[in-house]
Amino acid sequence: MRRRRRRAAMPAARPPRAAPGWRGRATRAEIDLDALTGNVAALRAVLPPQAALMAVVKANAYGHGAVTIAREALAAGAARLAVATVGEGRALRAAGIAAPVLVLGAIDPTEAAEAIRQQLELTVGTEELLEAVADAACRAEAEQPVAIHVKVDTGLHRYGAKPALALALARRAAANPLLRLAGISSHFATADEPDVSFAAEQAIVLAACAEALRAEGITPETVHAGNSAGSLRRLFTGATVIRPGIALYGIPPSDAVPLPPGVRPVMTVRSRIERVFDLKPGDTVGYGRTYRCERTERALLVPIGYADGYARALSNRGWVGFAGQRAEIIGRVSMDQCVVRAPESVAARVGDEITVFGGAPEEAAPSARGLADLLGTIPYEVLTGVAIRVPRVYVRHGEIVAAEDLNGLTS
Ligand SMILES: *Cc1c(COP(=O)(O)O)cnc(C)c1O
Numbered sequence: 001m002r003r004r005r006r007r008a009a010m011p012a013a014r015p016p017r018a019a020p021g022w023r024g025r026a027t028r029a030e031i032d033l034d035a036l037t038g039n040v041a042a043l044r045a046v047l048p049p050q051a052a053l054m055a056v057v058k059a060n061a062y063g064h065g066a067v068t069i070a071r072e073a074l075a076a077g078a079a080r081l082a083v084a085t086v087g088e089g090r091a092l093r094a095a096g097i098a099a100p101v102l103v104l105g106a107i108d109p110t111e112a113a114e115a116i117r118q119q120l121e122l123t124v125g126t127e128e129l130l131e132a133v134a135d136a137a138c139r140a141e142a143e144q145p146v147a148i149h150v151k152v153d154t155g156l157h158r159y160g161a162k163p164a165l166a167l168a169l170a171r172r173a174a175a176n177p178l179l180r181l182a183g184i185s186s187h188f189a190t191a192d193e194p195d196v197s198f199a200a201e202q203a204i205v206l207a208a209c210a211e212a213l214r215a216e217g218i219t220p221e222t223v224h225a226g227n228s229a230g231s232l233r234r235l236f237t238g239a240t241v242i243r244p245g246i247a248l249y250g251i252p253p254s255d256a257v258p259l260p261p262g263v264r265p266v267m268t269v270r271s272r273i274e275r276v277f278d279l280k281p282g283d284t285v286g287y288g289r290t291y292r293c294e295r296t297e298r299a300l301l302v303p304i305g306y307a308d309g310y311a312r313a314l315s316n317r318g319w320v321g322f323a324g325q326r327a328e329i330i331g332r333v334s335m336d337q338c339v340v341r342a343p344e345s346v347a348a349r350v351g352d353e354i355t356v357f358g359g360a361p362e363e364a365a366p367s368a369r370g371l372a373d374l375l376g377t378i379p380y381e382v383l384t385g386v387a388i389r390v391p392r393v394y395v396r397h398g399e400i401v402a403a404e405d406l407n408g409l410t411s
Contacts, residue, residue, distance in 0.1 A: 018270050018353045019395040024403065026272035027304045027356075029386050031064050033072055033396045035266045039250050040076035042262040047231055047242055053077060054224070056245030057092070058084035058104065063309075063383040064249060064267055065392040065404045067095040073248065074099055082243055086111045089120040102149060102183075104243075106159050112136035121147035121182055125160040130169050137178040147182035148173040149222075152209050154186040154202035163209050170209075174218045183222035183241065184210055191230035192254035203236040210238060229253035232260070251368055251379045265368065267383060268358035269390070271320075274337075275301035276348050285339050286331025291316055298342035300327060302354050305336040309385035310356065313375055314338075321355035321365030322346065357382070 019030055044053060055078035056062075061069035070081050070092055080100045083089045089101045102121040109132030115122055116136055124130050130148070137146045150170045153160030161169055166184065174181040186206045188199045203225065210223045225236040228247035246253050250265035279299050285291040302320060306312040315332040325343035332338075342348045355365035368379040375382070388406040395401065 018268075018355075019393065019398060019400050021400055022393055022403075024393075025303075025391055026274065027302075027308055028270060028391045028393045028403075029063070030268045030270055031068070031392055031394045032264075032266050032268070033068075033394055033401070035250055035264050036064075036069065036072050036248065037076040039248050039263045039266065040073055040078060042260050043231075043244060043247055044077055046260045048234070048237075048239070051231075051239050051242045052079040052222070054080040054082050054102065054241050054243045055248055056082045056104070056227075056243055058082065058088060058245070059384045060088075060388070060406070062245060062249050062380065063386040065394075065406065066091060067097070068392070068394055068402065068404060069248075070097055070099075071095075080241065082245075083120075086115045086118065086120065089115070090118050093118045093120075100147070102147075109133075113140060116140045116142055116146055119144075121149060123149045123151045123159070123185065124169060124173070125151040125153065125166070127165070127169065130172060134176055134178060142178070145176075145178055145180040147180045149183035149185050149224075150181070150220075152184060152186045152206055154205040154225075155198065156187050156189045156202070158187070160186065163205060166209055167212055170213055170218060170220065171216070174213075181218065181220045183224060184213070184220045185223070186225045186236075188225060188227065188230045188235060191227055191233065191235055192257050194256045196233060196235060199230065199235045203238075206236060207238050227253070229257045232257055246380060249383060251383070265358050267368070267386070268365075269304075269356040269386060270359070271302050271304050271354045271356055273300045273322075273348060273350055273352045273354060274303050276342070276350060277301075284331070286315075287334060288332055291331040298348065299330065300340050300342050300348055300354075301337060302340055302356075303337055304356055305334050305338060307335045307387060308390050309382075309387045310338065311375055311385070314371075318371070318374055319366065320357075321359060321363040322348070322352070324362055325364050327354070 055073035057066045057070050060066045082102045082104050084105050112132045113136045150166050151160035152166040173179045190198045222241045224239050224241035226242045228244040231242040252259045279293045279297050283293045304310045312333045319326040319328045323346045327340040330341050355363040357366050357371045359365050368382045372379045372382045392404040
């Protein structure tokens, strides 16, 4: 609030600019490492101090670039990492990251040997997978027991074992010297909704499972259930690990779950104008001629398209920020490019900066959330949808400190 009032009092302040000096493909995702570091600190400040922070970096850290984000999150105070697949875990290990890495979902039994080689912690919710992992552990003659997190299906009805089976799996993991019961876990169905009564029921089931094991003398090393929403709302008070994803990236899980003060978005997608041209009444723009000019207007070509993750559904609906104003998309978004209408009375030149989404409010671009609303989806899909051909440009204290070419196609 204070910032907003100060801004309003200083209308002449120059809008924040893109990090200077980016040389490379015009369309890029700028990743604000100060924001990430601040978000980790701000989340830890409001979360139970005894709970270790497991930074969820699946899906390339929600599109931000897994390796850099993992390193930064660990440096900022995260103790653990989580991914969705064995391949994602391998990429972290290949970069020299030694922190505990949990694979959150089921793996295929044929991946067990590789997962063990990479020293990944595994989530197990079926007998078949527990057996496959135990067999692979036996064959691997690994030096340390393989860390198993037994996943309890407490009502999400996705991956996990019903409580009775989960207890049996936990007993077997605890009794097998090749395995380690590193955790029992669950996942909420409604953590980000206004009504959390079902989540409360789920938490009771998980707590009862942990208690039943303890009564048998089996103590899982960790118990965890909370994603960003569940952790921020403290839906499971017995948590010794929390698993935030979206909040780390500065996006609220939903309207029902505000973020703590100081948390801000990490990613801004920017581009530059490639061509400036005039349209006259009757001219049409793009494939299918879906936009027809009614008066003379100036058009700007932006080199971003649906293959960059900029959805074609934004055709004639979306907008970008240019010179502090909205520039609306005219015609269809094509694979690699789209055209926007220049705001009136703004001079536009080739090479001028465009904010596609994110950035400061003064940049007038939609937020990830705003773009998601336009598309009828959630910001998770907008962030993870930014294609790997878009370079990730890492910025600290306003300076570019690294650029990551995620698949070698960006330059
Ligand atoms: C993705 C995921 C998370 C993180 O969820 P956010 O809503 O992004 O915080 C936590 N736990 C599990 C099991 C997940 O799959």
